[in-house]
Amino acid sequence: MYSIYFIESSKLNQLAQDLTKTHRVFAPVEKRANFTCEADFSYKKFSLSSTLDFNPYRAVEPLKSFFTYPHEKVADYFSAEKNVVDIPQETVVFGVKSCDIAGHKIQDFVFLEGVEVDALYRAKREHTLIISGDCIDFKQVCHCLAWEILPYPTWGFDLNLSPLNEGFVAEVGSRKGEELIAQHKSLFVPIRDAQIAGRRAKRESLVDRLKRHLLPQNLVTKDSVQKLVQQGYNAKTWKEFMLTCVECGGCNFICDTCHCFLLEEKKQNQPGLPAGGQNAKLRLWDACLYANYARVAGGANPNKLRAQRLRFRFTKKFDFFVSNLGIPACCGCGRCIEVCPGKIDIREVLKSLAEETKEKT
Amino acid sequence: MKNIYRPIEGILEEIITETSNIKTFVIRSKEDFSFRAGQFIELSIPGIGEAPFTPSSDPNVKEKIDVTVMKAGRVTSLLHSAQKNISLGIRGPYGKGYPLEKFFGKDVLIIGGGVGLAPLRSLLFSLFAQIDKYNKVVLRYGARSPADIVYKQAIPEWAKLNKVDIMTTVDVGSPDWQGNVGLITTVLNDLPVDVKNAVAIVCGPPIMMKFVNLKLLDLGFDPKDIYLSMEKNMSCGLGKCGHCRLGKYYTCKDGPVFTYAQLQGINDIWD
Ligand code: SF4
Ligand code: SF4
Numbered sequence: 001m002y003s004i005y006f007i008e009s010s011k012l013n014q015l016a017q018d019l020t021k022t023h024r025v026f027a028p029v030e031k032r033a034n035f036t037c038e039a040d041f042s043y044k045k046f047s048l049s050s051t052l053d054f055n056p057y058r059a060v061e062p063l064k065s066f067f068t069y070p071h072e073k074v075a076d077y078f079s080a081e082k083n084v085v086d087i088p089q090e091t092v093v094f095g096v097k098s099c100d101i102a103g104h105k106i107q108d109f110v111f112l113e114g115v116e117v118d119a120l121y122r123a124k125r126e127h128t129l130i131i132s133g134d135c136i137d138f139k140q141v142c143h144c145l146a147w148e149i150l151p152y153p154t155w156g157f158d159l160n161l162s163p164l165n166e167g168f169v170a171e172v173g174s175r176k177g178e179e180l181i182a183q184h185k186s187l188f189v190p191i192r193d194a195q196i197a198g199r200r201a202k203r204e205s206l207v208d209r210l211k212r213h214l215l216p217q218n219l220v221t222k223d224s225v226q227k228l229v230q231q232g233y234n235a236k237t238w239k240e241f242m243l244t245c246v247e248c249g250g251c252n253f254i255c256d257t258c259h260c261f262l263l264e265e266k267k268q269n270q271p272g273l274p275a276g277g278q279n280a281k282l283r284l285w286d287a288c289l290y291a292n293y294a295r296v297a298g299g300a301n302p303n304k305l306r307a308q309r310l311r312f313r314f315t316k317k318f319d320f321f322v323s324n325l326g327i328p329a330c331c332g333c334g335r336c337i338e339v340c341p342g343k344i345d346i347r348e349v350l351k352s353l354a355e356e357t358k359e360k361t
Numbered sequence: 362m363k364n365i366y367r368p369i370e371g372i373l374e375e376i377i378t379e380t381s382n383i384k385t386f387v388i389r390s391k392e393d394f395s396f397r398a399g400q401f402i403e404l405s406i407p408g409i410g411e412a413p414f415t416p417s418s419d420p421n422v423k424e425k426i427d428v429t430v431m432k433a434g435r436v437t438s439l440l441h442s443a444q445k446n447i448s449l450g451i452r453g454p455y456g457k458g459y460p461l462e463k464f465f466g467k468d469v470l471i472i473g474g475g476v477g478l479a480p481l482r483s484l485l486f487s488l489f490a491q492i493d494k495y496n497k498v499v500l501r502y503g504a505r506s507p508a509d510i511v512y513k514q515a516i517p518e519w520a521k522l523n524k525v526d527i528m529t530t531v532d533v534g535s536p537d538w539q540g541n542v543g544l545i546t547t548v549l550n551d552l553p554v555d556v557k558n559a560v561a562i563v564c565g566p567p568i569m570m571k572f573v574n575l576k577l578l579d580l581g582f583d584p585k586d587i588y589l590s591m592e593k594n595m596s597c598g599l600g601k602c603g604h605c606r607l608g609k610y611y612t613c614k615d616g617p618v619f620t621y622a623q624l625q626g627i628n629d630i631w632d
């Protein structure tokens with residue numbers, strides 16, 4: 001069990017400012033209202049003169065964007081040393097939410113487990129502090145509870161903040177978190193039982209509100225979803241929903257769990273790049289909704305049709321990951337719903353599948 | 362900690378023309394490199410492109426690796442126009458090799474189509490190296506025409522080996538072709554193998570594998586004894602990039618060789 005403290009808002013701000021001396025600090029900042037009239041929060045680099053916002057729900061950017069990049073160099077041709085992984089800068093990420101943490105489990109599984117560990121990812125993971133927070137509100141698209149993910153983190157953070165009165169209940173979740181507290185001991189005060197009770201009450205009330213928001217939506221459940229996508233393999237749903245897809249890849253890129261990438265080559269002395277560079281290997285985020293994602297040399301493509309690509313995405317999330325990790329690769333953050341110019345809604349796709357397969361049996 | 366994306370350097374020592382669109386590239390690695398038959402590598406032209414290939418050389422020969430490549434896409438075309446002595450990048454080996462121990466004491470039936478004989482050649486070398494361990498090795502190889510046959514000099518030599526039975530067929534013959542004419546499935550009828558104590562290993566274009574697999578099931582092969590080489594657009598080779606997914610598997614790390622028993626129940630495996 002790790003420790004738990006209380007920290008006043010002004011002290012938390014001071015903590016963030018202090019951290020900028022040794023770390024790159026990122027925190028969500030409110031953007032102008034979007035078309036749904038909900039406020040959006042977007043990550044900005046935090047500086048000595050910034051003040052910390054407490055985002056009521058997740059930011060626009062997925063947590064993965066701190067650990068893999070849309071475009072990054074992963075190796076040189078040919079480096080002499082076998083162990084060429086630069087130590088990344090110490091980083092702190094504020095404003096992480098429960099869905100992000102749950103979704104990020106997929107990224108950890110992909111890059112930290114399996115046949116080999118991705119040393120680049122691991123280094124970034126080791127040198128990044130995750131400071132999460134309870135949700136105190138939700139977006140229209142939020143549906144974490146449908147996947148049995150609570151809107152407050154209980155694991156996977158270094159420090160979690162739950163707003164209460166003029167400050168935060170600060171729960172430590174890791175050894176790294178304990179070290180952080182030890183270095184800034186004077187900012188924290190011991191927790192009182194009443195504050196723990198206060199946190200519980202706030203959490204329960206948000207869960208209640210979110211339940212009331214989700215119940216009428218009649219969403220597909222965690223334990224039925226794998227069977228559903230298996231049985232719905234030949235469903236019309238895939239085609240019907242993909243009529244409006246413009247293949248922007250937005251849903252893939254903004255997803256907390258989508259991890260696909262493509263290794264590419266960077267040529268030495270390419271126009272537009274600094275001269276004298278070495279040939280290098282790049283890693284680019286890739287999207288299974290792109291037409292050429294699955295194309296093999298010679299041109300054969302098992303996902304020629306858009307419907308096949310949507311099905312590929314859903315069987316990956318709800319069949320592959322349930323088989324291989326025991327959980328679906330959706331955390332209910334709803335980012336893909338907001339980003340999609342074609343208005344394709346993951347909740348609706350699953351519901352439509354459920355209806356189609358029900359009709360058949 | 363090891364950077365899993367780092368390519369090692371190999372020098373392209375020799376280029377052997379096999380057919381009008383197939384060449385074998387002989388590469389000497391600058392660092393220790395070894396593989397088991399059936400494993401694949403990612404081969405790159407630095408700064409230009411990378412693609413997966415299964416080596417075709419003898420896994421017991423450590424100094425050099427052969428990669429037999431058919432001109433099919435961008436990277437393979439560039440390789441085909443490459444000159445000797447350039448540096449190439451090698452990553453791997455990746456995937457599971459053939460489980461040779463499981464073949465001990467059995468009739469090993471190998472069926473190849475076109476350039477699919479390339480990975481099988483490295484398997485054949487592994488089998489020949491311990492031929493006493495197997496009951497016999499039967500190779501059935503199909504090519505489009507006599508001109509499309511790879512390893513033309515080697516095949517008759519292999520056929521002379523003890524316990525080895527080889528037959529080649531072509532879809533379309535030529536005036537001086539003395540062998541069989543017909544699709545690969547036509548030479549699978551009177552096989553000198555005991556299906557109850559045999560394994561079948563198939564590598565070739567998807568359409569050929571599809572029909573050969575059906576034929577083998579017809580002949581009474583157990584799906585657990587049929588080994589198929591699956592082709593997907595692999596990128597990382599490490600089970601991370603997602604591209605090669607086949608149902609609940611990644612072709613790169615769980616394959617590229619699968620038994621048909623593993624693939625039963627997965628939709629559209631030949632697409
Ligand atoms: S999906 Fe749940 S955890 Fe995520 S922001 Fe919305 S309410 Fe919070
Ligand atoms: S965000 Fe929408 S339009 Fe863009 S690729 Fe995804 S489904 Fe298609």
Ligand code: FES
Binds near residue numbers: 602604612
């Ligand atoms: S090639 Fe990247 S996951 Fe298989």
